[in-house]
Amino acid sequence: MSNIVIVCVEDEPDVLDAVIREVEPLEDLFVVEAAENSAEARQLLETIRSRGDEIGVIFCDHIMPGETGVDFLISLQQEEHWRSTRKVLLTGQAGLDATVKAVNQAELAHYIAKPWEANEVLEVARRELAFYLKARDINPLPYLRHLEVSLIEDLMRKHLSADR
């Protein structure tokens, strides 16, 4: 079975740490990886792809050295391989135009404004992972403890093994 990865892209080390700390409780079932800019993230994506793993959700800052977060997410959306990955923008500085662009062209799943509330990233991660499993039609049972069951009831039913 391939691993499902949570990717965090953020140039400020403190913020990156905070994001990673929030999703830490998910680490027993999901893999958490980090990158400091989009170039580094691209390399990371290649490694993940070559391992045969998939990315469930990606949290991405907007203003970073080099390519912006929104442009990076749009380029992901254009690749078949990362299309169902849930894309979350985590920023305080993305203007309306950039955000609209992200919604329209990267099918942005969620927008988290900095500074975020305690546990907001974790909650969003949980929910987006549930949507990811649904989109990819993955048996949710192994991940049940981290998912909100009301979101995946149908999926659960579909993958239910019968009495034996």
Add this chain to the structure above:
Amino acid sequence: MNGPVKKILGLILGVGALCILPFCHLEGLSPAGHITLGIFVFAAIFWITEPIPIYVTSLSVIFFQVLLLSDQSLFLGTLTRLSDGEYVAPKYQNFYATLAHPILILFLGGFSLAKAAEKFALDRNLTRILLKPFGSSPTRVALGVMLVTGILSAFMSNTATTAMMMTVALPIVAKVPAGDPFRRLVALSIPVGANIGGIATPIGTPPNAVAIAALTKQGTPVPFSTWMMIATPLVVLALVISWVGMCKMFPPKLERFELTIEGQFKKSPRAFALYIIFALTVGLWVTEKIHHIPSAVIAFLPMVLLPAFGILDKQDIRSHAWEVLWLVAGGISLGISLKSTGLAEWMIGQVSWDVFSPFMLILLFALVGFAVGNLISHTVSATILVPIAIAMLAPDIEAGPAAMIIPIAVIGIIVSFAMILPISTPPNAIALSTGLIETKDLAKAGWLVGAVGIILTLLFGLFVWPILL
């Protein structure tokens, strides 16, 4: 032994048994009996070690019977010659017909009702209503969860019931502080209720079908209501005693707990049609003793009416657990050859079991059934053990239907109490995956349920069923 090694070993031993046993010369066993023995041993090894899915093993059993033992046998001439014309090969249709055995039609009726109930949230709404009287004392809420899960799983599959109850209860229970054993109590009440509840009716869980099909073949059919009469009181008692024990193991810390579920009965014309069809079918099933229409005949009522009213569509029909029916069918089909080739009779003659009293034998089967049921599929455990039990207890058949029904029902029922390990039953696996309980919690509850189940079933078999039957 780890997975791949077990599978490869099983593959070699199973295929070996199938290839070698037909060519052995066992004293007093017919040539066709040798072939049946080969298929039986092959199936048992494959069902236990699972080199292929268990339902595929069942299908291959039917296939081998058709290819080797039916009137279409590849070796029909040889078989007839070797047995001096004594072996009458059954028509190949007889083996295929097991796929539509009346008990499996009964299950299909149950599947249809369950699917429709799920689709129209009848299961959820019944849960909501039935849980209300249990109030807000935590231990009583746990009893409610356990009993309601039990009631639903008597008519729906144990797995589907567990999944539904989990989705209803989890979000609410997750709000209880993590250190409170109440979380574990409720999370365990669901698989315990589902596994035990399945015993209550013939359609509750597949091992019941194995027992009933075997009894029907022995000439002692068990009507729906008769099964309920012997099984339901046992189930209720087992649930209540398990609840008492589990409340001691996981005493809740909080004082009050409200388990309120949002929802409303659907009121569309189709929903009402479903309620009527549901009530009618179940009503006719439990009154089989009065009107004498076999439950498998009644089972066609929901199968016809639910799609006729557009309550179920072809997608729903495709989503039935057909493989479960095939799994059971393989065992039923094997039963045909056990009898027609004289293998069953030969098995009886092999060992002198007179040294054991019938009670000791039943006790032995109960313990073996429980042990095996924890490790492999409940249905398979019953499928392998029931024919052996019939062979060993055969002399008692003369003693009337009760003497036949009791040992077989004991085996069919006790395997359902086997739930110590995560792999023992799918409801266990679901409960564990919620993260609310650990394997050791499951083991604790499993041992309790197992002890309660074995003792109660034996007591019922000894003292209660002889009066009822």
